[in-house]
Each structure stands twice: as C-alpha cells, then as structure tokens.
Amino acid sequence: SRQIRLKNRIIGMPKESDFEIVEATLPEPSAGEVLVENLYTSVDPYMRGGMRSAELGKPLEGRCAGRIVESKSDQFQVGDYVTGMQGWRDHYIAPAKSVTAVDLTIAPLQSFLGAVGMPGRTAYFGFLEIGQPKAGETVFVSAAAGAVGSIVCQIAKIKGCRVVASVGSDQKVAWLLEKAGVDAAFNYKNVDDLEAELRKHCPDGLDIYFENVGGRHLQAALAVMNMHGRIPLCGMISQYNDVEPTPGPTNLSSAIGKRIRLQGFIVTDFMERNPEFYSDMQQWITEGEIQWEETIIEGLENAPKAFIALFTGEKLGKIIVKVA
Numbered sequence: 001s002r003q004i005r006l007k008n009r010i011i012g013m014p015k016e017s018d019f020e021i022v023e024a025t026l027p028e029p030s031a032g033e034v035l036v037e038n039l040y041t042s043v044d045p046y047m048r049g050g051m052r053s054a055e056l057g058k059p060l061e062g063r064c065a066g067r068i069v070e071s072k073s074d075q076f077q078v079g080d081y082v083t084g085m086q087g088w089r090d091h092y093i094a095p096a097k098s099v100t101a102v103d104l105t106i107a108p109l110q111s112f113l114g115a116v117g118m119p120g121r122t123a124y125f126g127f128l129e130i131g132q133p134k135a136g137e138t139v140f141v142s143a144a145a146g147a148v149g150s151i152v153c154q155i156a157k158i159k160g161c162r163v164v165a166s167v168g169s170d171q172k173v174a175w176l177l178e179k180a181g182v183d184a185a186f187n188y189k190n191v192d193d194l195e196a197e198l199r200k201h202c203p204d205g206l207d208i209y210f211e212n213v214g215g216r217h218l219q220a221a222l223a224v225m226n227m228h229g230r231i232p233l234c235g236m237i238s239q240y241n242d243v244e245p246t247p248g249p250t251n252l253s254s255a256i257g258k259r260i261r262l263q264g265f266i267v268t269d270f271m272e273r274n275p276e277f278y279s280d281m282q283q284w285i286t287e288g289e290i291q292w293e294e295t296i297i298e299g300l301e302n303a304p305k306a307f308i309a310l311f312t313g314e315k316l317g318k319i320i321v322k323v324a
C-alpha cells in the first residue's frame with residue numbers, strides 16, 4: 001500500500017517537502033475486517049491542526065471513499081462502496097463496523113467527501129442549529145465558495161434569507177452569483193475596508209455571520225451585526241498556519257450590548273441526526289436547489305499539493321484527491 005506521511009513538523013504554510021510517500025505492506029484482514037481500496041481521499045482544513053500532533057512515520061488520517069476488495073465480515077461484500085477514516089493511502093484494513101456504506105442514488109461516490117459528506121453536514125447543522133435562520137434575515141458567509149460555505153449559502157437561500165458572500169477570487173464571485181444564487185458577493189482581496197463593503201451589501205444589517213475564516217472578517221461582521229445576531233463559529237482558516245497567535249477582534253465587546261450569540265460547534269456533535277441531513281439533501285438535490293463544485297486532483301502523490309491548495313484558495317468547491 002502507498003501512504004502519505006509527514007516528513008517533519010510543519011512550520012507556517014505547509015510545503016510539499018513536508019510530506020513523503022511511502023510503500024508499506026498490509027497484513028491479511030482478520031475475522032470481522034475488510035480490505036478497502038481507496039478511490040478518493042479528502043483534504044480538509046481541520047487536518048492542519050491534527051498535523052501539529054500527528055505521529056511522524058505513520059500515515060496521515062482523513063476521510064476517504066472506496067470499494068471493498070476483500071471481506072471477512074458478513075456486513076459487506078466485495079464490490080461494496082464505503083466511506084472510512086483512513087485516507088491519505090491507497091488501501092487499508094479496518095473493522096467492518098468502522099466503515100459506512102454509501103447510497104449512490106443520492107450522489108456520486110466522491111461527493112460523500114463533500115456536499116453530501118462531512119462538509120455538507122457541517123453546513124447544514126451549523127447553519128440551521130446554531131444560526132437559527134428566519135426568512136427575511138441577512139446572512140454573511142466567508143470562504144463562501146468552498147466545501148462548507150457553498151452549501152451554507154444555498155441552504156440560506158432555501159430558508160428565505162438574503163445572502164452576502166465573501167471569497168478570494170473573481171471566478172468564485174461569478175460562481176456564487178450565477179450558480180449558487182446569492183444576493184451579493186465580493187472578492188475580499190480587492191477590498192481594503194471590509195466593514196464598509198459589508199454595510200453596502202447589508203442595508204438592513206446582519207443577522208447571521210457563518211464564520212469560516214476569522215481575523216478581519218469577524219471584526220467586520222461584528223461591527224455590522226444586528227441585535228440578537230448569531231455567529232456560528234465553524235472555522236478560522238486564516239489562522240491555521242500562524243506561527244505566532246493573532247490578536248482577536250478589537251470590537252468583541254460590541255457583542256455584549258447587541259446580545260450576539262457566538263457559538264462554536266463540531267460537525268460530529270450532530271452525528272445521531274445525520275438521517276435528517278440526508279433526507280433534506282436528497283430532496284433539495286432532486287429539486288435542483290443545491291449545486292456544488294468539486295476540484296478533483298489526480299494521483300495519491302498529489303495529495304500534499306491538494307492540501308496546500310486549501311490555504312492558497314486557488315481551487316473552487318470541494319478539493320478531492322482521486323487515488324485510483
């Protein structure tokens with residue numbers, strides 16, 4: 001089996017030379033286990049945090065999607081498609097109970113790593129449960145053309161909200177306006193005064209800020225928030241490669257008088273409610289209300305390059321590595 005490992009501890013922005021690809025021999029699966037051939041492996045921003053403590057000399061971990069090639073369990077047959085947690089490699093052995101069968105009538109296999117997988121569930125539960133949207137409210141989404149953000153934008157439209165989106169390229173702005181149907185989108189890299197830009201697009205103020213980025217995006221959103229606004233704290237990707245901690249927003253105290261609720265969450269908090277997500281998503285997909293983009297990068301050896309692209313922002317939609 002080929003697997004990707006960390007060669008050394010990453011300092012700052014990850015580089016391809018921080019990773020190595022290694023050949024390893026897998027044992028035979030034991031009773032109750034399956035051998036899976038990974039067809040796709042995911043790269044996700046949270047992995048940057050895990051890499052601070054990941055053991056060097058062991059394969060990296062992450063979500064993946066593949067096919068059973070040998071089964072010592074009566075739960076799965078050879079040829080079944082599953083998702084698992086042993087990404088960054090081309091084959092793995094796992095207890096049958098640790099992999100999940102996928103329903104390919106909902107979406108193609110690789111999308112179970114994106115729109116109908118963990119990022120989609122993050123968007124769904126984070127926005128609906130923590131954001132508590134009401135029709136007519138204004139929602140601001142950062143990293144809005146990404147795996148999570150693009151789904152948040154569209155669920156917000158389905159719920160009757162006005163949606164304002166921030167992204168790092170003009171191509172992403174065009175996709176959001178033309179395909180995702182947001183009401184306004186801007187390229188933050190061309191904006192000096194983010195607060196003024198946000199005020200321009202939010203004539204009635206801001207009720208929900210779906211936080212993916214941190215830093216000056218959070219500062220600007222806090223300034224424009226309405227009374228009783230909600231800020232689901234999903235991620236702060238602008239800080240994941242920091243070598244020194246970044247100072248917090250200078251206007252956090254405004255959240256007190258405005259009774260703003262800032263609440264962090266992790267997608268797995270809602271695990272037992274996954275059936276609600278699949279049922280709503282299946283309906284929205286059938287009705288054509290949810291679209292998504294994927295950037296597929298070919299070859300396991302290019303997984304580090306795919307991971308780095310999360311931080312440069314050069315790719316649209318969910319980034320997935322095609323292993324085989």
Ligand code: NDP
Binds near residue numbers: 118145312314
């Ligand atoms: P994306 O597909 O959105 O990819 C990351 C994007 O972040 C890039 O494309 C880039 O878009 C943007 N970005 C990168 N660096 C910066 C920066 N310095 N400033 C502003 N934007 C930046 O990733 P995901 O959708 O998978 O994840 C989005 C967020 O959600 C992350 O913060 C992630 O950690 C979080 N998350 C949280 C989960 C939870 O359970 N709480 C679960 C899953 C994800 P652009 O071109 O627009 O700059």
